[in-house]
Amino acid sequence: MTVVGEAQVGTLLREWRERRGVSQLELALRADSSARHISFVETGRSRPSREMVLRLAEQLDVPVRERNALLLAAGYAPHYRETPLDDPALAGVRQAMERLLAAHEPYPAMVVDGTYGVVAANRGILMLMDGLPEHLLVPPLNAMRLTLHPEGLAPRIRNLAQWRGHLLAQMDRQLSLVRSPALRELYEEVAAYPPPAGHVEEAVGESAAAHAPFALPLVVEYDGHRLSFVSTIATFNTPMDVTVSELALETLLPADPETVTYLSLLRP
Incomplete structure (x- = not known):
């Protein structure tokens, strides 16, 4: 007789294998x-050893949190x-993250967790958040909420439709890899935000397009200046x-000379 745990781990492994196209x-x-x-x-006729579960998970590039879930489904401890x-x-x-954030100044950078909670940020990020309403700045801060909320950064983003589409697609890809009710709830929340009142969508400017043809730039209006960035994300x-595996360092790099010039004037 097949026990529930065995059948479950087999089903999960088959799902991961098919997802990876292997x-x-x-x-x-x-x-x-x-x-x-x-x-x-996969059919539950054989129970994999603990070592086999870990070996298969590694070959299928299963996220660390989900590897623990596979072990539990097979009857093993995480x-x-x-x-x-x-x-x-x-x-x-923490010290390594703080050094990286400081080294990236005056350009914006932050570290987020698996549900986009902001766990650390440098002065460049704080600059972009300047003037946001207090209710959005009450901890715990969330990068997606701060960016897409109609009272957050959204009214300042000149190519909001493009950037919003990029962020929602990023979250959707993440949801295909992890079973996270908190992330699903966040996705549904930010996807339902109405457009900012009076916001006029603009095409990406010629300067940004010319200097960042390789990536979609984030174009933000700040203090009367139009700042253009490209985003990079680094992980361990x-x-x-599990905690470390879900940390991501996002850095915003200037996409045009005007942004470089403006931010260099802010360097302490």
Whole structure:
């Protein structure tokens, strides 16, 4: 008789394999197993060992949090810790993030968690947030809410429709990889925001398009100046902690000389 846990882990592994577009044979070769064993695992006829679950998850590039979920479904204890970011054990991580944020100034940069909660930000981000209503600045701050709320940065974003589409697509891709009710709730909230009152959508300016043809720029009106940025996102390689695995450093780089000039004047 197949137990529930075995059937569940097999179903989850099959979903991940199909999501990655990998055949049973290809996965077996990668994991030093056999297609027959992979088939038996997926149908619940065979219970994978703890080591096999981790090996298959690694070959399928399953997110760290979901690897723990696979282990639990197979009847094993989680392999990866989930340490609070303020825990002394992650002091080195916090210090590294602070150094990176400071080094990026005067350009904006921040670190967010798996639900886009802002866990650290530099003065460039604080500058862009200047003048936002107090109710949006009450902790915990959320980057998606701050950006897309009709009283947040949205009225200042000159190419809002494009940038909003980019952010929603980013969240949708993330939701396809993790089962996160909190992230789903956030997505539904920000996707339902009405457009800012009186906002007029503009095409990306010639300057931004000329200097950032390789990426969609974020064009923001600030203090009478039009600032144009391209966004980059960095994560930790081979994390062994769920919290660390979900941290992302987002940096905004100037997309035109005008933005470089303006921000350089703000350098302390």
